[in-house]
Structure formats: structure tokens, C-alpha cells
Amino acid sequence: MSDLRRPDARPLYAQVEAILNERIVSGAWTSGQALPAEPELAHELGVSPGTLRRALSGLERRHLIERRQGRGTYVARHTSRAALGQFFRVRTLDGRPADPESFITRVTTGPATEEEAARLALPPGAEVYRVDRSRRLDGAPRIAERISLPAALFPGLNLPIAPDQLGAEIYVHYQSAHGITVVRSEEVLSAAAATEEDAAVLGIPLGTPMLVIERVTFDAARRPVEMRVSRLDTRAHRYAVELT
Amino acid sequence: MSDLRRPDARPLYAQVEAILNERIVSGAWTSGQALPAEPELAHELGVSPGTLRRALSGLERRHLIERRQGRGTYVARHTSRAALGQFFRVRTLDGRPADPESFITRVTTGPATEEEAARLALPPGAEVYRVDRSRRLDGAPRIAERISLPAALFPGLNLPIAPDQLGAEIYVHYQSAHGITVVRSEEVLSAAAATEEDAAVLGIPLGTPMLVIERVTFDAARRPVEMRVSRLDTRAHRYAVELT
DNA sequence: CAGTGGTCTAGACCACTCG
DNA sequence: GAGTGGTCTAGACCACTGA
Structure with a gap:
């Protein structure tokens, strides 16, 4: 697992968001797949839960993931009603x-x-x-x-x-x-x-x-x-x- | 100062955002005025700094306030370049x-x-x-x-x-x-x-x-x-x- | 250099979903 | 009831601004 420390000028949450973005773009995580739970993912990336959540919020705002309380976080499928009307x-x-x-x-x-x-x-x-x-x-x-x-x-x-x-x-x-x-x-x-x-x-x-x-x-x-x-x-x- | 506890179903940060929104709409805080510093405002409202910051982020997203690192938070004037181009x-x-x-x-x-x-x-x-x-x-x-x-x-x-x-x-x-x-x-x-x-x-x-x-x-x-x-x-x- | 907002952490508790 | 995301807290430290 890569180290995320300082030399990179961007804030940590932005670096984390870019890493997760890449996992989706590259297909490592595929459409509809559940992400690991937040504490687990935060531990894997070596950041605090709060920082991870901020990164996830960015991905959610760009409609790359969907979060559902009590269920989990999923790579967005372009089939939900929201996604259908998004560009129309x-x-x-x-x-x-x-x-x-x-x-x-x-x-x-x-x-x-x-x-x-x-x-x-x-x-x-x-x-x-x-x-x-x-x-x-x-x-x-x-x-x-x-x-x-x-x-x-x-x-x-x-x-x-x-x-x-x-x-x-x-x-x-x-x-x-x-x-x-x-x-x-x-x-x-x-x-x-x-x-x-x-x-x-x-x-x-x-x-x-x-x-x-x-x-x-x-x-x-x-x-x-x-x-x-x-x-x-x-x-x-x-x-x-x-x-x- | 009003108590913000539970009976109200909305999250605390949303209630705080509404209170601050009202202060701006009513003219209690006027255009260009500096808001109190975050720790002070959080204490006045009886919420943690994190919760206050989340409320401020909502107001910033709606262009009601402007935050400048190292200076302070101000009620937005509709004179900045960003505001001018916002609707054009x-x-x-x-x-x-x-x-x-x-x-x-x-x-x-x-x-x-x-x-x-x-x-x-x-x-x-x-x-x-x-x-x-x-x-x-x-x-x-x-x-x-x-x-x-x-x-x-x-x-x-x-x-x-x-x-x-x-x-x-x-x-x-x-x-x-x-x-x-x-x-x-x-x-x-x-x-x-x-x-x-x-x-x-x-x-x-x-x-x-x-x-x-x-x-x-x-x-x-x-x-x-x-x-x-x-x-x-x-x-x-x-x-x-x-x-x- | 004092004061401000921005980042990051660590953890408690709540609300929701589903078996 | 176990597991998930959502809320809220408390505080440390950093980066920036202006006197």
C-alpha cells in the first residue's frame, strides 16, 4: 500500500479520492460492486475514517458511487432514476x-x-x-x-x-x-x-x-x-x- | 440562546445552517460583515466546531458567505467576480x-x-x-x-x-x-x-x-x-x- | 506573531437495513 | 442483533493573512 505523506501538495482527502476514482475508472471495482466498509477501507488506506468519508463524499457528488445507510457503499450503476434524468x-x-x-x-x-x-x-x-x-x-x-x-x-x-x-x-x-x-x-x-x-x-x-x-x-x-x-x-x- | 436538542428531526448541522441563514436574510448580519470566529460561534450556538463548519459549508455552497483562510468568514457581497458571472x-x-x-x-x-x-x-x-x-x-x-x-x-x-x-x-x-x-x-x-x-x-x-x-x-x-x-x-x- | 480558516485524527453514539 | 453509513464531538496541528 502506497504512502500518502506530505511531498504531494494536495490535501490527503483529495489524494484518497483520486485513488478511489482510479480504482473505479480502471475497472478494479466494477459497476454495482460493494466497497469495503468505511472503517476497513480507512485502515487499508492508512487514513482516519473522517478523511475517508470526505473522499467518499466527493465521489458521491460526482455520481461515481452511491451510499445507502444501513446497507453499504456501491459503485454507481447508470440505471437508477436519478442517473437517467441526470443529463436530460x-x-x-x-x-x-x-x-x-x-x-x-x-x-x-x-x-x-x-x-x-x-x-x-x-x-x-x-x-x-x-x-x-x-x-x-x-x-x-x-x-x-x-x-x-x-x-x-x-x-x-x-x-x-x-x-x-x-x-x-x-x-x-x-x-x-x-x-x-x-x-x-x-x-x-x-x-x-x-x-x-x-x-x-x-x-x-x-x-x-x-x-x-x-x-x-x-x-x-x-x-x-x-x-x-x-x-x-x-x-x-x-x-x-x-x-x- | 435557543436549545437545539432532539425533538426536531433535522440533523443539528442543518438546524444551525437554518439559524445562520435567517440571520443573513433578516439583516441581523449585513452584506460584507465579518462573522464571529468559528470557535466563538460554535460556543455561542452550543455545538462542536465540526458541526458548525458543516453548516458554514452549506452556506458557502449557496454563496451566502465567503470564507478566506487566515482572514475570516464574511457575508457575501454580490460584487465579486464569481457572483457576477454566477447567473450569466x-x-x-x-x-x-x-x-x-x-x-x-x-x-x-x-x-x-x-x-x-x-x-x-x-x-x-x-x-x-x-x-x-x-x-x-x-x-x-x-x-x-x-x-x-x-x-x-x-x-x-x-x-x-x-x-x-x-x-x-x-x-x-x-x-x-x-x-x-x-x-x-x-x-x-x-x-x-x-x-x-x-x-x-x-x-x-x-x-x-x-x-x-x-x-x-x-x-x-x-x-x-x-x-x-x-x-x-x-x-x-x-x-x-x-x-x- | 497573533488570529483565522483548513486539515486530520479518534472515537462515541444514532438510524437504518436485512437476515 | 449484527453490520452499515450518518451524525456529532473534542482537539491537535497546519497554512495563510495582515498588523
């Missing part, structure tokens, strides 16, 4: 979460565009998969979406095409089939007129104002692992943000 | 924070509309002030904005009209002139075509796709204190969100 900000006009259903319309492969290479931190010409989806909200088609993935991170891209096997839960698939745990996304929003493709996919008039959402998602190792562009018809839905 | 999500295309400049074009008074009454939790017909602003980003007019305020919370609405006295820092004015400390906002975003008013105010073609941002802001007592609708021309700017 679309609401109905009265504020309820929209119920999304996804249909994959096309999967293609090719060299990364300049923008894909920049956003995904890929070398020029690296191969990417592109997944086009049409998404229904509360029954009607509302979102046209393209997801770009580095081929190197998703060997074989074993994507089921049937919507009921994938649905909105593509990040669950990343974790279970490719071992990639997403923890953070950056989104930039703008407005644009519906293109001919939007009009065809969503059955709306050409030029309808659309909300364009460009997202880059990062995993626990801070690598960009996905880029997506979603075009949302906001005539019956909204994108909700809370600022604190 | 607009960025340039390359991701840098946009530099906003505001021009008040009109201030009016009248009974609340149905929507204003609902969002601001006002009785029907309550009086509201409405402030219309045109906002320039990096030199060009990009945002048309209307702010609605409950007249009861802003007696006299002593708003300076000169842009250099108000600027983007309207929440600083709320705090210094009306004693209202904002801590949280909810925003919903949609896309819409530029109206004739948008076109006139911003000098853009009718029908240009606009990003519409509807915001309701709450103070530390959880009252809604402001509603605003901002219409942003996204041809040169974006709205940025981070999801964790």
Missing part, C-alpha cells in the same frame, strides 16, 4: 420531465470531421462512429440527433438497433458494454431554423425555430467520449436549467 | 464569457399579468414594475429583455437609468438598495422567430431564430423576487450549461 433537461410546458423514446435511423463510420476531432480530442482523420436518432417526446417526434463516438473507445460498437433495447439510456450501454462511465457534460445552446432534414425527420415546416443543443460528454478519467448535436422542436417542450 | 451563461462562439452592457429603455408599472402573478406567487392584480432593457454583447445589441418585479418588494424602485450605474449588475442593486439577496434561478429555454419588436430593438431581420430564456429568481428566503424574459440573437453567441 427537456421538460413539457408545465414543467414535468418529458418521456423520451429513441429510434436509431442510421449508423455510419468515417474519418472525423475537423469539429469532431477538435471536440473529441482526436488526431486528424481518426475514425468515428455516427449514430443518427429520431426521438419522440410524449409520443410525437421532437428531436433530431446525431451522436459521434471515437471508434477507438467503442470497439465494434455493439449497438442494438431496436429502440426498446436502447431507449434514452445510451449511457447505460456505454458503461455495461464498453466500460465507459460518463460523469460530466458540457452543452452550448443556440437557435436555428429547421433545415430540410429537420423538416423531413420531424414532420415540421421548413424554417421552424429549433433549439440546437451541442453536447460533449466526459468520462471519469476526463476524456471526451461522446459528442452530440440535438435539434429540438420547442413548440411543446422546454429546456430547463437551474442556476445556483 | 452567455458565451462567445469560442467559449469566452460575453461582456454585457445594459441600456434601460423603459420602466413601467401596472397590475401583474396572469403569468407574472403565477411565476412571482402574487395575488391577482398585484402591482409589478417592468424594466425593459437592450443589452449589448461585445459591442453589438444582442439581447432584448423584460424584467418584472413585485412592487411590494422594491419600494420606490430606485433604479438608476444610466447604464454605467447599473450595467449587468442588477442583482447587486437588489442587495444594496432593497436588501434582497438572490441565491437561485430557474430558467427554461426555447426557440422562437424574432418579432417586430426584436427586429427593431436589435436591428435584425424579422423571423431571425432567437433563443428565448425565461427566468424566475429566488432569494435566500425562497421567495420568487424577479421574473425576466430574455431574447438572445445566437448568431454570434451561445448559452453554456455544464451537467454533472
